[in-house]
Amino acid sequence: MEHVIRAVRADEWRLVKELRLAALQDPVAPIAFLETHEQGVAQSDAFWQERALGASEAGSGEVRQFVAIAADGRWDGSVTVLIERPDVKARFGDGAQVHQAHVVGVFVRPEARGEGLAEELFRAGMDWAWSLEEPRIERVRLYVHQDNERAAAVYRRIGFVATGQSVPMPGDPSARDLEYAVERAL
Template identity: 75%
Template sequence: MDYVIRPVRADEWQLVKELRLAALQDPAAPVAFLETYEQGLEQSDELWRERTVGGSEAGDGGVRQFVAEAPDGSWAGSVTVLIERPDGEVRFGTPADVHQAHVVGVFVRPEARGGGVAEELFRAGMDWAWSLGEPRIARVRLYVHENNPRASAFYRRIGFVPTGETVPMQGDPTARELEYAVARP
């Protein structure tokens, strides 16, 4: 694998925006993301700057976005990890009853799939979550649409297991998001 896996830098908002817009054009986007391409296009540059700073090492430590950077500087994929605390904001799903990390925004460009990029992005995100100080993160969770078998199979392969928790899909209450989690090793 010829990619460097690293956190985004605070000044890389244009690359963050470009990768997110590419993700929102992926055929799986309707069941993988809670945002449409059109909504992403409407976001202001200031929002993209804030989002990037928040996910960088310069942010407050509650969010970290990791990217896979190719030798030519292009980005092949990304994952974002949100820290959820029992006394904190509920970002998605049920309120946290433990200190946990929540993986969102998983995307790898089609030409980079199958080569270990996604696994390395997850490893970096989870290693970061496990490395945080007290109170320690007890588990890492994510949600996957019930009609996204490719993603479900990948998450199972890297150690995530279904918890039995489901929530309605935002914008389509007839569809379900399934929670997967992995406990602290």
């Protein structure tokens, strides 16, 4: 199935919400996302409007959400890229030593998996990050739960490499989220 990959638009908050709530119902959601379906449902429309605006081209330029849109208009997947600067506290994990991008919110609907959609979404997100002139991004990173081998395999196929760094999983300090990264090519 053909998909259009593009950044979200500020007025698409209802679709942003619908896709996120679908992601939060995925069987691996408890180890893949830092919020529950119940928390997502409880958010106000204003929250979702702000979220869509912030991740759109009209936003701050520090966050961009990319979506995969099927020919019938259904959103089949998404990745969000956050810009992290060395002088700003990281939202998750260790602080940045260099200007870096952090990929979060990775989701592809089960019926659209196995078509290379994750790779296309990552390509769009990483191309955007690498294209920034200010700040110049030196690496792209993400975190994956130690038990989420399916996701880790996708990330490795895209070119991410385990860095050896990890952080305790929020809510379960006995589990670890492992950092994977891609360094800027010379």
